[in-house]
Amino acid sequence: MSSASKAASGPEYELQAVIRRLRTLLTSRDYASAASLLTQGKAHLLRLNALLPSSNTPRAHLILAREVLEAGALTSLHLRDMDAFVRYVQQLQGFYVLPESVLPRQGDNASKITGLYMLLLLSRGDYAAFHTVLETLEVGGDDRPGRVEDDKFIQYPVRLEQALMEGSYDRVWGETKGNRVPAEEFSIFSEVLVNTIRLEIASCSEQAYPSVPISNAKNLFFLESEGQVVEFAKERGWTVRDGRIYFPHQEQEGLASEKDILTTSKQVIENTLGYTRELETIV
Known part of the structure; x- marks a missing residue:
């Protein structure tokens, strides 16, 4: 078999095919099928030794792994499997802390998924963990200037937490309505908060x-x-x-x-x- 044929049938090629299919399933909201496909995606990542980032993991594999895990987090959320969502978030932390020179942030969903995780903690009343996450976020720096202050996905749970602490329940209710919700997935927690x-x-x-x-x-x-x-x-x-x-x-x-x-x-x-x-x- 030629090197080109091997590349076309290797785990990286198969993983890319899985990711393309995952994108289609998420767009069509077929989350049950996406959950089944994620098992294949993680198996390919294991074969590539990319499920956990290391200094030897090629950049291309890091990008693929991050996309699979982010798809898993969002799929779990839509299926209301919060335990699985938390596991994906924990796995993604190893990718999100990598410097820009190792793993480019372009195209990632780090702030969105972090904001969703903060909202989950808020809905569970785990204020200590909520503030731990908030304190670890970069306030400034060259890589992500003004992330906390300017990021709509982070600011949304921050506003809700402030309103809850003040007892301003009307504000909390208002934030769960219409265009105040920064993305569809955030509305999943609306009923819990209400x-x-x-x-x-x-x-x-x-x-x-x-x-x-x-x-x-x-x-x-x-x-x-x-x-x-x-x-x-x-x-x-x-x-x-x-x-x-x-x-x-x-x-x-x-x-x-x-x-x-x-x-x-x-x-x-x-x-x-x-x-x-x-x-x-x-x-």
Whole structure:
């Protein structure tokens, strides 16, 4: 067999064919087929000794490996396999830390996948890991100037985390809508984040009011219908009658402490209701 024929049938050539097919499957949103094909892609990377980067790995193989792993991360995300997504992210870190002279950053999805990983940590309430990732990102430098400040994929989870820390749940909800989401994959976490703030507002409501009208509760808890409000109320153990939701009475120890809790809770609720009404007016 000639050297040209060997090249056309070797693992690198086969890997390139797999990657072309992966691109097609991802474009057509056939994530189940892409997941099956990824197994072949990683097998070819093993044969090329490129699944993990080393000083002996040719640049061409590093580029191919990075694309396969990035495809794996995005595929796992669309299939809602968060454990697999995390494993791909961890594998990609070895490629993302390589200097530009070894692995060009042109064409990579480093900031997008890092931003998605940060959003996953945020949705799980793992703020310590979130800030660890944020602190390790390059703030400046010749390779990626202003990465944190200017990168839309990184700034998106940063804005959400700030809003959550401030208790600005209306801002969190607003960030999950429309063109504020920097890429399709980020919207995968929207329902998780909205559910997080829904539970927080539910807790505030229980402390701030004896009852609320169902009509207000729909906006307050970011639900689509009054039927969903009733179901949510049942899950929380609330009583629904005469068009209102009644919260279980909770004894608070210490009047000063109770006053502070109620003031804070009412402010959160009023801000949220005001924001949702503004959005309804715009729509």
